[in-house]
Amino acid sequence: MDQRPLFLMTDPSCFDVSYQINPWMKPTAWRPEHAATAQTASGDLRASLQEAGAHVETIGAVRGLPDLVFPANAAVVLDGKVLLARFRHPERQGEEAVFRSVFTRLRSRGLVRELIDLPEGVLQEGAGDAIWDARRGLFWVGHGPRSTRSSVKAIARTFGREVVGLELASDRFYHLDTCFCPLSGGEVLYYPEAFTAQALATIRERLPEPQRIEATADDAAAFCVNAVNLDADLIMARAPAALKARLAAHGYRLIEVDLAPFILSGGAAYCMTLRLDRTSDAHPAILAAE
Ligand code: ARG
Numbered sequence: 359m360d361q362r363p364l365f366l367m368t369d370p371s372c373f374d375v376s377y378q379i380n381p382w383m384k385p386t387a388w389r390p391e392h393a394a395t396a397q398t399a400s401g402d403l404r405a406s407l408q409e410a411g412a413h414v415e416t417i418g419a420v421r422g423l424p425d426l427v428f429p430a431n432a433a434v435v436l437d438g439k440v441l442l443a444r445f446r447h448p449e450r451q452g453e454e455a456v457f458r459s460v461f462t463r464l465r466s467r468g469l470v471r472e473l474i475d476l477p478e479g480v481l482q483e484g485a486g487d488a489i490w491d492a493r494r495g496l497f498w499v500g501h502g503p504r505s506t507r508s509s510v511k512a513i514a515r516t517f518g519r520e521v522v523g524l525e526l527a528s529d530r531f532y533h534l535d536t537c538f539c540p541l542s543g544g545e546v547l548y549y550p551e552a553f554t555a556q557a558l559a560t561i562r563e564r565l566p567e568p569q570r571i572e573a574t575a576d577d578a579a580a581f582c583v584n585a586v587n588l589d590a591d592l593i594m595a596r597a598p599a600a601l602k603a604r605l606a607a608h609g610y611r612l613i614e615v616d617l618a619p620f621i622l623s624g625g626a627a628y629c630m631t632l633r634l635d636r637t638s639d640a641h642p643a644i645l646a647a648e
Contacts, residue, residue: 363412363588364469364635366460368427370400372419375623379447380532382624396619400427403593403630406613410591415469415634417460423452427620430535430629431484432457434497434513436636438471441516443484446504469634474516482509486533486629488521490636491540496520500534502527502554519638522564524557531578535628539583542590545608547571549578571608577601581617581626595626 373396375388404414420426432453434441440461445451464470476482487505489498497517501507502525510523524534528551531537537552538561546565550558550572562570573583576598585594592610595617602612617626 360413363407363633365407365412365414365586366429366432366632366634367400367404367407367414367416367630368429369416369419370396370427372421372424373427373619373623374424376424377449379449380624381530382622384622387622392619392622396427399615399617399619400630402615403617403627406593406615407586407588407631410588410593410613412588414631415464420452420456423450423456425450425623425625426453426456428486428623428625428629429457429484429632430486431533432632433461433484434482434488434516435470435485435632435634436490436497436517436519437638439474439517440465440470440472441474441476441482441513444476444481445483446481464634476509476512479506480508480512481506482512483533485632486535488513489534489538489540490633491546492636493540493542493544494520495638496522498534498538498540499523500526500538503529503532517638522560524560525554526552526557527554528552532624533629535584536581536624537573537578537583539585539587539628541571541587541592541608541610543609545569545571547573547583547585547605549573549575549583551575552578571604573601574598581621584626584628586627586631593627595621 375383375385483504487500499510499521514521531552537549539547581595582597585592590611593613596614
């Protein structure tokens with residue numbers, strides 16, 4: 359059995375910004391030369407994951423589905439169970455059938471176990487809005503701009519684990535992964551302004567002060583909260599110096615990748631990947647590896 363962390367990524371050959379479904383997306387700012395920089399950026403992210411000890415499965419691009427490069431939105435995956443996403447915007451709904459066949463193939467290779475559909479009427483945009491906190495053994499679930507409030511219960515029922523719902527207050531931070539990132543040491547990097555007052559109260563109630571790392575508006579706009587964490591390694595888009603220093607003080611090793619073309623679509627490191635090997639008993643394994 360391969361014990362390496364396993365991630366899904368997508369070939370960026372069909373990536374562009376040709377429609378607008380979040381305020382970061384500006385189709386008029388997209389230049390043909392961004393296609394080449396996107397290839398480099400995606401390759402650099404894959405190499406960083408591999409250097410950090412992960413294995414990456416890459417799926418093919420599909421013309422007309424530029425946001426397929428954000429597989430975090432494909433599904434919520436835990437213990438081999440795959441809860442398939444249902445997208446809010448018609449622009450991304452074509453991805454649903456593609457990801458279903460991707461997961462069917464992954465199941466036939468034994469890389470996931472079971473495919474599950476959301477209940478009727480529930481919208482849920484995958485791990486972008488349902489982040490597994492391995493340290494606490496729970497899901498943090500964002501809802502509002504994309505996923506519906508009803509997704510909170512659907513995730514709890516599917517996985518039988520604790521789920522904490524957090525309502526997002528702004529269209530700029532439309533997925534939880536743009537503003538909330540649980541870290542291996544128990545800290546959470548998050549951007550307070552992205553949340554409703556109630557969600558913020560929930561976060562502060564759940565996390566003792568020393569575990570809260572509050573991102574600034576600059577950190578959030580640089581998409582640094584959208585990070586991949588593997589033990590002490592933290593892979594993210596180019597970060598402001600002050601954030602780097604704060605994360606280093608908590609013992610994290612920052613691996614920066616220039617993800618500029620993907621930021622033009624409102625995404626970065628975390629949502630360009632989907633972790634497939636998470637299990638609900640990961641907690642002791644992570645402590646043993648430290
Ligand atoms: N353009 C994509 C969208 O608006 C970006 C998705 C980024 N994904 C994420 N989980 N933050 O849907």
